[in-house]
Amino acid sequence: MLPTLHLQKDNALPLYWQIYWQLREAILAGQLPAGTRLPASRNLAKTVKVARVTVTQAYEQLQAEGYVVSHVGAGTFVADDVGLAKRESNAAPFHPVLSTWGERALAAQGKTGQSTRLQIDFGFGRSFPHIFPYNIWRRLLARYLSVDDVMLSRYGSTAGFMPLRQALADYLGRLRGVPCKPEQVVIVNGAQQALDILARLLLSQEDEVLVETPGYAAAFDLFRTHGAKLVSLPVDEEGFPVERIPANSRARLVFVTPSNQFPSGGTMPLARRLALLQWARQRDALIIEDDYDGELRYDGRPLTALQGLDEDGRVVYLGTFSKVLFPALRLSYVVLPPALITPFTQAKALVDRGAPTLTQAAVSDFITERHFERHLRHLRHSYGQRRQVLVEAVKRYLPDLVCRSNTAAGLHVMLYLPPHMDEAEVVRRATAVGVGIYPGAPYHLEWPSPPSILLGFSGLTEVEIEEGIQRLATTLAK
Amino acid sequence: MLPTLHLQKDNALPLYWQIYWQLREAILAGQLPAGTRLPASRNLAKTVKVARVTVTQAYEQLQAEGYVVSHVGAGTFVADDVGLAKRESNAAPFHPVLSTWGERALAAQGKTGQSTRLQIDFGFGRSFPHIFPYNIWRRLLARYLSVDDVMLSRYGSTAGFMPLRQALADYLGRLRGVPCKPEQVVIVNGAQQALDILARLLLSQEDEVLVETPGYAAAFDLFRTHGAKLVSLPVDEEGFPVERIPANSRARLVFVTPSNQFPSGGTMPLARRLALLQWARQRDALIIEDDYDGELRYDGRPLTALQGLDEDGRVVYLGTFSKVLFPALRLSYVVLPPALITPFTQAKALVDRGAPTLTQAAVSDFITERHFERHLRHLRHSYGQRRQVLVEAVKRYLPDLVCRSNTAAGLHVMLYLPPHMDEAEVVRRATAVGVGIYPGAPYHLEWPSPPSILLGFSGLTEVEIEEGIQRLATTLAK
Numbered sequence: 001m002l003p004t005l006h007l008q009k010d011n012a013l014p015l016y017w018q019i020y021w022q023l024r025e026a027i028l029a030g031q032l033p034a035g036t037r038l039p040a041s042r043n044l045a046k047t048v049k050v051a052r053v054t055v056t057q058a059y060e061q062l063q064a065e066g067y068v069v070s071h072v073g074a075g076t077f078v079a080d081d082v083g084l085a086k087r088e089s090n091a092a093p094f095h096p097v098l099s100t101w102g103e104r105a106l107a108a109q110g111k112t113g114q115s116t117r118l119q120i121d122f123g124f125g126r127s128f129p130h131i132f133p134y135n136i137w138r139r140l141l142a143r144y145l146s147v148d149d150v151m152l153s154r155y156g157s158t159a160g161f162m163p164l165r166q167a168l169a170d171y172l173g174r175l176r177g178v179p180c181k182p183e184q185v186v187i188v189n190g191a192q193q194a195l196d197i198l199a200r201l202l203l204s205q206e207d208e209v210l211v212e213t214p215g216y217a218a219a220f221d222l223f224r225t226h227g228a229k230l231v232s233l234p235v236d237e238e239g240f241p242v243e244r245i246p247a248n249s250r251a252r253l254v255f256v257t258p259s260n261q262f263p264s265g266g267t268m269p270l271a272r273r274l275a276l277l278q279w280a281r282q283r284d285a286l287i288i289e290d291d292y293d294g295e296l297r298y299d300g301r302p303l304t305a306l307q308g309l310d311e312d313g314r315v316v317y318l319g320t321f322s323k324v325l326f327p328a329l330r331l332s333y334v335v336l337p338p339a340l341i342t343p344f345t346q347a348k349a350l351v352d353r354g355a356p357t358l359t360q361a362a363v364s365d366f367i368t369e370r371h372f373e374r375h376l377r378h379l380r381h382s383y384g385q386r387r388q389v390l391v392e393a394v395k396r397y398l399p400d401l402v403c404r405s406n407t408a409a410g411l412h413v414m415l416y417l418p419p420h421m422d423e424a425e426v427v428r429r430a431t432a433v434g435v436g437i438y439p440g441a442p443y444h445l446e447w448p449s450p451p452s453i454l455l456g457f458s459g460l461t462e463v464e465i466e467e468g469i470q471r472l473a474t475t476l477a478k
Numbered sequence: 479m480l481p482t483l484h485l486q487k488d489n490a491l492p493l494y495w496q497i498y499w500q501l502r503e504a505i506l507a508g509q510l511p512a513g514t515r516l517p518a519s520r521n522l523a524k525t526v527k528v529a530r531v532t533v534t535q536a537y538e539q540l541q542a543e544g545y546v547v548s549h550v551g552a553g554t555f556v557a558d559d560v561g562l563a564k565r566e567s568n569a570a571p572f573h574p575v576l577s578t579w580g581e582r583a584l585a586a587q588g589k590t591g592q593s594t595r596l597q598i599d600f601g602f603g604r605s606f607p608h609i610f611p612y613n614i615w616r617r618l619l620a621r622y623l624s625v626d627d628v629m630l631s632r633y634g635s636t637a638g639f640m641p642l643r644q645a646l647a648d649y650l651g652r653l654r655g656v657p658c659k660p661e662q663v664v665i666v667n668g669a670q671q672a673l674d675i676l677a678r679l680l681l682s683q684e685d686e687v688l689v690e691t692p693g694y695a696a697a698f699d700l701f702r703t704h705g706a707k708l709v710s711l712p713v714d715e716e717g718f719p720v721e722r723i724p725a726n727s728r729a730r731l732v733f734v735t736p737s738n739q740f741p742s743g744g745t746m747p748l749a750r751r752l753a754l755l756q757w758a759r760q761r762d763a764l765i766i767e768d769d770y771d772g773e774l775r776y777d778g779r780p781l782t783a784l785q786g787l788d789e790d791g792r793v794v795y796l797g798t799f800s801k802v803l804f805p806a807l808r809l810s811y812v813v814l815p816p817a818l819i820t821p822f823t824q825a826k827a828l829v830d831r832g833a834p835t836l837t838q839a840a841v842s843d844f845i846t847e848r849h850f851e852r853h854l855r856h857l858r859h860s861y862g863q864r865r866q867v868l869v870e871a872v873k874r875y876l877p878d879l880v881c882r883s884n885t886a887a888g889l890h891v892m893l894y895l896p897p898h899m900d901e902a903e904v905v906r907r908a909t910a911v912g913v914g915i916y917p918g919a920p921y922h923l924e925w926p927s928p929p930s931i932l933l934g935f936s937g938l939t940e941v942e943i944e945e946g947i948q949r950l951a952t953t954l955a956k
Contacts, residue, residue, distance in 0.1 A: 013652055017779075021655075028787070057779075065781050066748030081749030094764065094792035095817050097730070102679035105825040129631040134623045141619055145612045152806040153607040153937065174491055177499075189667050193830040201580035222828055252575070270544030271559030286572065301495075301535075303543050309506070314572035328630040328835035339573050347583040350700055351829075352671040356837060357806035459631065 002039060003031055005048050015050050016057035023058065027067050027078055036078040038068060104225040120468035121436035124263075124412035124456025127326045131382055136371055140362040151357055158349040160187025160333070161360035167367040168319075168333055175373075176294060177304025178317055180335045186344060187333050187355045191292060191318045194334040195219055195255075197347045198288060198316060199226045201340075208251035212240050214414070214443035214452075216262050216290065219255055228253075232445040235261050237404060239268035242275040252285040258306045259294040263443050263454055264414045265405025273306050280314050286337075287315045293323045295376055298384030298408040313337030321363060323411060324376060331359060384408060386457045389465050397473035401453075411458040414440060417451040426453060429475040435468050480517060481509055483526050493528050494535035501536065505545050505556055514556040516546060582703040597912035598946035602741075602890035602934025605804045609860055614849055618840040629835055636827040638665025638811070639838035645845040646797075646811055653851075654772060655782025656795055658813045664822060665811050665833050669770060669796045672812040673697055673733075675825045676766060676794060677704045679818075686729035690718050692892070692921035692930075694740050694768065697733055706731075710923040713739050715882060717746035720753040730763040736784045737772040741921050741932055742892045743883025751784050758792050764815075765793045771801045773854055776862030776886040791815030799841060801889060802854060809837060862886060864935040867943050875951035879931075889936040892918060895929040904931060907953040913946045 003026045007018050026032045039047070041055040048055075059076055062068045070076045098106065144151065159165070165182040172178035172185075188194045195218075203209070205227040211220065213232035220230060231251060233244050239261040245251075254276070258268035268276075280287050289306045297303065307317040320332035336344050348354070366372050390413055394401055401415040417423055423439050430437045440452030457465055481504045485496050504510045517525070519533040526533075537554050540546045548554045576584065622629065637643070643660040650656035650663075666672045673696075681687070683705040689698065691710035698708060709729060711722050717739040723729075732754070736746035746754075758765050767784045775781065785795040798810035814822050826832070844850050868891055872879055879893040895901060901917045908915045918930030935943055 017653075024782075061779055064745075064778050066751075079748065081747075081752065093790045093817065094762070094815055096680060096764065096821065098679055098821060099682045102821055102825070105679065105828055106821050108824060108828060123632070125633065127631040129628045132631070138620050138623045141623075142616050145616045145619075150607045152804045153605045153610070154601075155603065155800075155805045156808075175495075188830075189833075190830045192828070196829040201576055201583065202574060204577045218828070225828060267542075269559075270557065273544075274559065284572070286574065300542050301539055303539075304502075312571045322633075326630045327633045330634075330830075330832065330834045337572055339571065343574065343576060343580055343584050346586060347580070350583055350586060350670070350696075350703060351674045352666075352668045352808075354808065355667075356808045356834065359834060359837075 002026075002044075007048055007050065016054045016061070019044075019048070019050075019055060019058035020061040023062060024065075024067055027062075032078050034078050034080045038076040038078070040075060100227070101225055104227070108221040108225060118431065118436035119434035120460065120464050120471070122412075122438070122455040122457065122468060123436055123459055124438065124454055125323065125327060126411070126456060126459035127323070128382065128458055128460075129326075131375075131378060132326055133371065133375060136366070137362065140365050141358060143365070144358055144361050151361070156354050156357040156360070158354040159345045160185070160355060161357055161364060163368075164360045164364035165333075167364045171367055171372070172317075172319070172335065176291070176302065176319075177308035178335055179308060180317075183341060184336050184338070185333055186336060186341075186348065187331065187360060188348070189332070189352065189355055190322065190330050191290065191320045191332040191334075192218055192222070193352075194316075194318050194332060195222055195288070195290075197344060197351065199223055199228070201343050201347055202253055202286065203228045207253070208249060210245065210249065210251045210254040211445070212256060212261060213445040214262075214264050214440060214449070215445070216255070216257065216292075217442050219290075220445065223255075230445060234446065235264055235266065237266045237406070238272060239266050240272065240276065242272050242279060245279060249283075252283060253288070254280065254285060255288045255290065256306075257290045257292065259291050259303050260297070260407060260409045261405070262290070262292060263412065263440070265403070265407050265410065267303060267407050267409075268306070273309055276306070277309055277311075277314075281312065285314065288318065289315055290318045292318070292320055293410050294319070295324050296380065296383060296410055298380055298387060307335060310337070313339055316340065324372075324379060325363070325366075329359060329363075331355060331363060383411065383458055386460070386462055386465060387413065389462045390455065390457045390469065393466050393469035397469050398476070412454050412456040414452055414454050416440075417453065419451065421451050423451040423453055426451075426476065429478075430472050433471045433475045435471050435475075437472065480504075480522075485526055485528065494532045494539070497522075497526070497528075497533060497536035498539045501540060502543075502545055505540075510556050512556050512558045516554040516556070518553060578705070579703055582705070586699040586703060596909065596914035598938065598942050598949070599914035600890075600916070600933040600935065600946060601914055601937055602916065602932055603801065603805060604889070604934060604937035605801070606860065606936055606938075607804075609853075609856060610804055611849065611853060614844070615840065618843050619836060621843070622836055622839050629839070634832050634835040634838070636832040637823045638663070638833065639835055639842060642838045642842035642845075643811075645842045649845055649850070650795075650797070650813065654769070654780065654797075655786035656813055657786060658795075661819060662814050662816070663811055664814060664819075664826065665809065665838060666826070667810070667830065667833055668800065668808050669768065669798045669810040669812075670696055670700070671830075672794075672796050672810060673700055673766070675822060675829065677701055677706070679821050679825055680731055680764065681706045685731070686727060688723065688727065688729045688732040689923070690734060690739060691923040692740075692742050692918060692927070693923070694733070694735065694770075695920050697768075698923065701733075708923060712924065713742055713744065715744045715884070716750060717744050718750065718754065720750050720757060723757060727761075730761060731766070732758065732763060733766045733768065734784070735768045735770065737769050737781050738775070738885060738887045739883070740768070740770060741890065741918070743881070743885050743888065745781060745885050745887075746784070751787055754784070755787055755789075755792075759790065763792065766796065767793055768796045770796070770798055771888050772797070773802050774858065774861060774888055776858055776865060785813060788815070791817055794818065802850075802857060803841070803844075807837060807841075809833060809841060861889065861936055864938070864940055864943060865891065867940045868933065868935045868947065871944050871947035875947050876954070890932050890934040892930055892932050894918075895931065897929065899929050901929040901931055904929075904954065907956075908950050911949045911953045913949050913953075915950065 045052040045055045165185040168185045169182040203226040207228045209223045209228045212235045240256045307315045317335035438454040523530040523533045546554050643663040646663045647660040681704040685706045687701045687706045690713045718734045785793045795813035916932040
């Protein structure tokens, strides 16, 4: 009645586990009915040619989990309860009933990953691996990886590692025009998490949110899953057109990228910034300023943030290390107005328990020991040159394509195509010659959107950039 | 009319930035009204004793941000728009109107951090720093920190680093009785994030959720903020009492800790597991199995998971590295039934963009190169001994306190006090003699709850444990 046991001595699984598992499966399948007496361990050991202790261990595991019961002197028997395991054969597999949020999340377009390997990929939001000082980074990580440091053996603070929050408050105040106290700085696992927490805290069904078009598609998806209604204003060379906010707008939340409009480029000048703040004050609205790459400006110093002009605590500033250190770091920060510190920190504690301490400690030292400012100078130089090469190659080989922004900044360029061109077709043709470029449509909220493409330059060498644009020009000329 | 500029040459701020900032503040404050002509750069440079290029840089920054306009030949003038900056003096500071979720998050009790430094702190969920092989960890991290490795310069996969998902699927199938494909394994930033995403996907207002009491308080908070109604069943030595689920229960979600009930200890035997699965099948319910420390069993091998008995995809398995590697790592994983893979991954992409790749790569190698299993053996030995010392010290010095569970497992022990004792008073007395112990009330949903305390042993040496229990006994005897 006992099934034949198949034991493999060279298997990574211990022998006792193999015996346990095969008996367990036989019991669950009903091959060994309740009350069946298992062979004495001595006998089974002899049959399958293992040490007796091996069988004993298997029986102990079965007993600990309730598959068998052992009666002293009488032996080991399959437990009574196991009959339940026989499953009704007609039971349907589980199919979840999703919440409203769940249905919306499922419907969101999501991030479409480029899966084809391309020779020259103008993917954006990447960093160039040869620029980052990995040797310094290794040294900073190693500093905390010792048994003398108990920091890692405890849960960190939900709001972030305090020395990092201090280093950021100092850096942001000095160089980004974001005056703040360390308590206002909260570390998050990427800017997307900060947006999600803000949306959950602040948005109710049918609330209006003012956004830019083209704009940051992942934020659109997020606001929509919270049941918000997006009201979009088409940006121009000076970013978000505050003066075109409808007079009857009910919005109490605005999402903008003032330093370098995403993805079209362009900078909000002082006048528009002040007008936006005034509008927000009149409507008691909150402004989310996404400064995703504010450090990366190439024909002058970075511009200071909108947040620094805010006098009554209605700007939330989002910053990230994804662009200026490396994307796989997954570390961003948010500077909160005083009234939002407690709600945000409470929410953050509920939804996860904070970012990894080791990474935060290393970033903190990277900033305070001035590696960060040195690295930024290096980045500005390298990326500025790459952008220059890209813009000049486009002028030379693709004179019909227009870059609307003149701001030398960021990690990509958005090009508007002549109206008769089909952007999907342009992307397909580029792919066919091994060049990865990205359609502009997902970032536009108006439909049909003006045909446009996005080209990131931060993951490529200058030679690759030039070569890529040449290939693109050749294939479009066909 | 120009304010006196105070420049500090030994300041970390560049001189041009100091000039820029002081002029900007003067303009915003209305000290330099619109149309004011700034001194020629040559003159200002002479006055404040800096190079002319320094002043030019400051003027360029002011111009780039729209504070001033420059007319060739005529000079630099404060821009017209700046009048807007004058704030209505009676504007109230921003005060956010929170969503329903936001209000609930604010009301949640949150994690109360122990802030006092205690000589002997029985804090739980810690790891003992001297056990973790930091030298191996350093080596694994360093392996990926080189310029040849482009992995870190790109965004990782939202669902997790594939080699880690493969390593986990293999490990879980072999040693935890959790058969699964790598696609079912999704990496999350802590188990709390997995719970949050599941709650968002599955819970609607007024939904019932079945939970254990005492139980995992952070999950209670989370389910409540989603508007769910908690229905709790008091656990016994065998965990969640399935047979006591009310016949009229509307619940379609159950949260349980079958391998080692949190926080009271005890293990759900096979019969209850099968009964729970049968109940879930009949009610079309989903079971969340939180296996937060399933690896840490000391008087036998770890028990296999409930998930392995599930035949129709209605168990979600949560596992974490916080307890078995180190808490500050912030890395957990979820094994999803097939029907939940797409909704969960979509939701994860919306709420953040995945866990740090470097950490995931290092953990992946840590598992596949067998350091993990070796480390687990080491942990079981060390923690098993510590638990033994704690349990024996309690028996000797505190015979009135009862540990209900006989399972030698986990990282803490829960002790029930005699009914006449006040747990808050016991905690206070312990604190007064430098001993940190933790009240059981926050984990109980019934009120008044039976007086109890929690003692973690994983952050202390055996000598400290013995000493701590002696001190506790002395202070309670007074």
